Amino acid sequence: MSDLKFTKDHEWVRIEGDTATFGITVYAQEQLGDVVFVELPGVGAELSQGDDAAVVESVKAASEVYAPLSGEVVAVNDALEDAPATVNEDAMGDGWFAKLKFSDSGELEEMMDEAAYTKFIAELD
Amino acid sequence: MGTASTHDTELLVTPLHALHVELGAKMVPFAGYDMPVQYPLGVMGEHNHTREKAGLFDVSHMGQALLVGPDHETTAAALEALTPGDFKSLAPGEIRYTVLLNEEGGILDDLMVTRHWAEEGTLFLVVNAACKTQDFAHISANLPDGIQLQPITDRALIALQGPEAGAIFEKFAPASAQLIFMQAAALSVEGSTCFVSRSGYTGEDGFEISVPAADAEKISRALLQVDGVEAIGLGARDSLRLEAGLCLYGHDIDTTTTPAEGALLWAVPKRRRAEANFPGAKIILDQIASGAPRKRVGILPEGKAPAREGTEIQSSDGKTIGKVTSGGFGPSFGGPIAMGYVESAHAKIGTDIVLIVRGKARPAQVVKMPFVPQRYHRGL
CATH class of the missing domain: 3.30.1360.120 (Probable tRNA modification gtpase trme; domain 1)
Known part of the structure; x- marks a missing residue:
């Protein structure tokens, strides 16, 4: 069973057991434009919620991606190195950034579900 | 206006x-x-x-x-x-x-x-x-x-x-x-x-x-x-x-x-x-x-990471020699490109340099500009 959550920083998190896969949302990739480079965290890195976890770069700017949850990085999406545009093409699927083994499920409480996130971005425009 | x-x-x-x-x-x-x-x-x-x-x-x-x-x-x-x-x-x-x-x-x-x-x-x-x-x-x-x-x-x-x-x-x-x-x-x-x-x-x-x-x-x-x-x-x-x-x-x-x-x-x-x-x-x-003590040069980062304005430039032996003044991704070039100032001793085309991108040393080279050929209409 998986569960999808969203942060105010436009990241999505898919929970499966104690593993959280995360990436940036469709809305975020639209705002960034064509992604030309993604810098991913190292496998084994220990991140706290809100830490700089990755960097996503468009033609004109670099943007930080924050760790949505505290935990250890257990996998990263190396395919983005050669195909950064996957983030634009399939932000919520093949464009995932990394997987975390998360340590504090309480952190999930503050996140939005899909309906709440949809409402959140509608209010931004 | x-x-x-x-x-x-x-x-x-x-x-x-x-x-x-x-x-x-x-x-x-x-x-x-x-x-x-x-x-x-x-x-x-x-x-x-x-x-x-x-x-x-x-x-x-x-x-x-x-x-x-x-x-x-x-x-x-x-x-x-x-x-x-x-x-x-x-x-x-x-x-x-x-x-x-x-x-x-x-x-x-x-x-x-x-x-x-x-x-x-x-x-x-x-x-x-x-x-x-x-x-x-x-x-x-x-x-x-x-x-x-x-x-x-x-x-x-x-x-x-x-x-x-x-x-x-x-x-x-x-x-x-x-x-x-x-x-x-x-x-x-x-x-x-x-x-x-x-x-x-x-x-x-x-x-x-x-x-x-x-x-x-x-x-x-x-x-x-x-x-x-x-x-x-x-x-x-x-x-x-x-x-x-x-x-x-x-x-x-x-x-x-x-x-x-x-x-x-x-x-x-x-x-x-x-x-x-x-x-x-x-x-x-x-x-x-x-x-001149320093010179504006073209910079070609190796790999795919763009080096943005303000990125520190070091010599291959780790000394700070300048910084990037414009940098990003060149869509027609097909990769990251930059320009910046380096101490003149390092300004020769082909010189190996190092860019410090978010704390990580990334190799680069001083190159000739432009990065794509200019196509001005100069007549026949």
């Missing part, structure tokens, strides 16, 4: 503001103006479109002015006193790139100077938006009697750039076909008199067209109607000029950089070096003779 009230601080708008909004542009503050950074096509799409077909840019935020004196020799001499350029040798309708210098040889702005195609004793100047107020004040304050700077406030400035620009614009102004790179003329476009310069800042063939403000929207719409023309924002303008190796004032050159450091000595011709009578001449000529 009017103002936009959509931001906290009041921004100026160009005569094409409503058109940008209608076209779905993302508007951002730039040099005090509310300007389109990109349209729905996106920075990458707009960049590629300009290299493949033709792009239309609104550059009305830039400063336009006439420098008016009794005869060409006198007016040219007045501007030569403030720059290292040679304007006396300009033929009517000829354009030259130059820089305004301070007494230390630092660059106050870079600008285009055209000897008026018809009016004797008149030069047409186009300066950067962010500098125009200071530039005009500086020039006016340093003119001899009998010469006047007249800012042009009733004209917009648009640029049509790309390999198809020549063929497209010829349909609007047949005589534009006679112009070669760095030549200008007054031509009728859609019934209004425009100052048409075969120049631009993308590395492509094309035109910069000074149009009466009241006709700017009509002319822009007519150009955008043409198959092959797309509106292009400031985002792609920046990646296009970086690939072309061209300086962005306030980033790649400023009051702390001289033309020798900025690799702009081609804009300091022999006669002016011999006369040695421009601001900062002693400093600049010393740098020409015995070498």
Whole structure:
């Protein structure tokens, strides 16, 4: 069973057991434009919620991606190195950034579900 | 020009503001103006479109002015006193790139100077938006009697750039076909008199067209109607000029950089070096003779990580030798590109350097610019 959550920083998190896969949302990739480079965290890195976890770069700017949850990085999406545009093409699927083994499920409480996130971005425009 | 009230601080708008909004542009503050950074096509799409077909840019935020004196020799001499350029040798309708210098040889702005195609004793100047107020004040304050700077406030400035620009614009102004790179003329476009310069800042063939403000929207719409023309924002303008190796004032050159450091000595011709009578001449000529302490160079990062403005540059043995002043991804080049200043000992083409990107040392090399071949129309 998986569960999808969203942060105010436009990241999505898919929970499966104690593993959280995360990436940036469709809305975020639209705002960034064509992604030309993604810098991913190292496998084994220990991140706290809100830490700089990755960097996503468009033609004109670099943007930080924050760790949505505290935990250890257990996998990263190396395919983005050669195909950064996957983030634009399939932000919520093949464009995932990394997987975390998360340590504090309480952190999930503050996140939005899909309906709440949809409402959140509608209010931004 | 009017103002936009959509931001906290009041921004100026160009005569094409409503058109940008209608076209779905993302508007951002730039040099005090509310300007389109990109349209729905996106920075990458707009960049590629300009290299493949033709792009239309609104550059009305830039400063336009006439420098008016009794005869060409006198007016040219007045501007030569403030720059290292040679304007006396300009033929009517000829354009030259130059820089305004301070007494230390630092660059106050870079600008285009055209000897008026018809009016004797008149030069047409186009300066950067962010500098125009200071530039005009500086020039006016340093003119001899009998010469006047007249800012042009009733004209917009648009640029049509790309390999198809020549063929497209010829349909609007047949005589534009006679112009070669760095030549200008007054031509009728859609019934209004425009100052048409075969120049631009993308590395492509094309035109910069000074149009009466009241006709700017009509002319822009007519150009955008043409198959092959797309509106292009400031985002792609920046990646296009970086690939072309061209300086962005306030980033790649400023009051702390001289033309020798900025690799702009081609804009300091022999006669002016011999006369040695421009601001900062002693400093600049010393740098020409015995070498400038640092130099602007092209930088090719290895791998795919862009190195942005401000990135520290180190020598291969780990010593800090400079920093990146413009950097990003070159869509036509197909990878990250940058320019920046390094100590002259490391400025030779082919020198291995190191870029510190977010704390990580990444190898790079000093390379020749431009990153993509310039395709100006220089005639047959």
